[in-house]
Amino acid sequence: MQRRNMSMSGVVDLSAVKAAGEAKEKAEQARARSAEQGGAGGPVSLVIDVDEASFEAEVLQRSAEVPVVIDFWAEWCEPCKQLSPVLERVTREYAGRVLLAKIDADQNQMLMQQFGVQGIPAVFAVVAGQALPLFQGAAPEAQIRQTLDQLVQVSEERFGITGLQGVADEGAEQEPQAPAEPENPALAAAQEALDTGDLNGAVQAYQNVLSDDPGNTEARVGLAMAELLGRVQGLDAQQVRKEAADAPSDVEAQLRAADLDMAGGHVEDAFGRLVETVKRTAGDDRETARVRLLELFEVIGAEDPRVVTARSALARVLF
Template identity: 30%
Template sequence: MENTATGTGAIIFDADMSNFMPDVIERSMQVPVLVDFWATWCEPCKTLGPILEKVVSEANGAVVMAKVDIDKTQEIAAQMQIRSVPTVVAFIDGRPVDAFAGVKTESEIREFIEKIAPEVGPSESAKLIEYADQAFEAENYQEAGGAYSQALQMEPDNIQATAGLANSLIKLGDLENAEQVLSGAADKNDPVISAALAALETAKQLGDIGYLDALIKAAQDNPDDYQAKFDLSLALWAANKRDEAAQELLDIIAADRSWQDDGARTQLLKFFEMAGPMDPFTVAARRKLSSLLFS
């Protein structure tokens, strides 16, 4: 831990029973203090530690950090009820106010620190992502993709930037590069990555299924043609007609749930994943789906 030091003026320092009271508890009356509980045998600690030190160092004194080796300070760990490492606890005004356990990305750590030390402000990558999000909402996907890409250059493991760049590429029709971006995601189980993967799969399914008007006519001419209704649902989703897209799938489920091995319900669940679990669209459509399945 060559970046650590001792003394009340250090930004990053080691703490134990001898200095925990003055350097953590008392010092937190003047400045927020992060306490990083770690252990030499803890592999995740070796990942989190350098990220924490980088972000704290860049905060220029707005927050400081004490590093506590739980094997050497078992009494402190027991008093703080530390059950796993790494665990990071924030102290303000002499008491713990927030905490997290496990490895976090640089952007997540910055967000955590911004809550306890607002003057730190967002990082350059966070500013780029915010700008990119706005460009994406305005359907300026080329500009959004460029900003997400810049953010990733600064912070290669940033999940939001990874998903944002992939979604921008999907909107631009560059599915091959979108797939490549997602393949390098730091956490493929993160909900935003899962949503981008669902969007990519849906975009691949769209392929050359035809123009929207032609699909609408095909579905209307033959209501029992479930493939036409399925294709229409994908096209409606691509046209941002989410409620109509869900209704086509719900109609298939109501008529023949077994069609294509429950394919309509599977696709509807992908729509939910892309929209997000708390989106009003998801809430309303999921309610309709439940009424169909359990009526």
């Protein structure tokens, strides 16, 4: 979906010489303690569940030794169900250069407020106690890897934090070996295309799945996401927003702006813009705006509270 790419220039205090110096010192101390205890080469949990009670120990303290990536998720969030497994797999492949802390957004509202989370999935990092916004929404795997590479580089160059080198993941070892479920080749091909940024291929592959299984929720969400990403590719965000502001009755301008809102993680803004467009239009224009709104509902998932609220607002303007 909609992504805010990680911007190193926007990270609070990351460039501060004093903060970097203190972080390097803490990292050296953490590595020294690890060496005294026999090194960090044994099994550790690279993917952990964190709540408000364990946040300081599991995230803040660990961030002096290894970058901690935070995944805000919820059970009802369909994009979360697509993003989280990719984050977990990639984290394990990084073999201790990063840790992944999973935070249930519904159960940890205080942390949501502290990080300023407005929509999920939302991904942050903590390095030496400093918070970095990474991206929001279900990003393709290629972008996730690029972002983590930047995070590892910044952590090492500015803070001297090199992570837990060469560790094994005890969580992966403890997972029971469940019988392999038959994989839908078309769905696997669609997900791979989406992860690698082949949006046209992803759209076609998801459509292939839905032609055989119209009720496949994963395929519906994936198709809506791929189509959204395809629509916003190459758009000049500043120009799109100017056109939408200058011509509130221009339906196409409002559709483009709503897509950008959604792609940037501003879900309520996207829904609100289209509800207002439906309200002020009639005939084919109204139907076009209504259909686009329903398509964006698919990206988030029917159970998302923001979708429920927007559906009610849509019903009020229609009837």
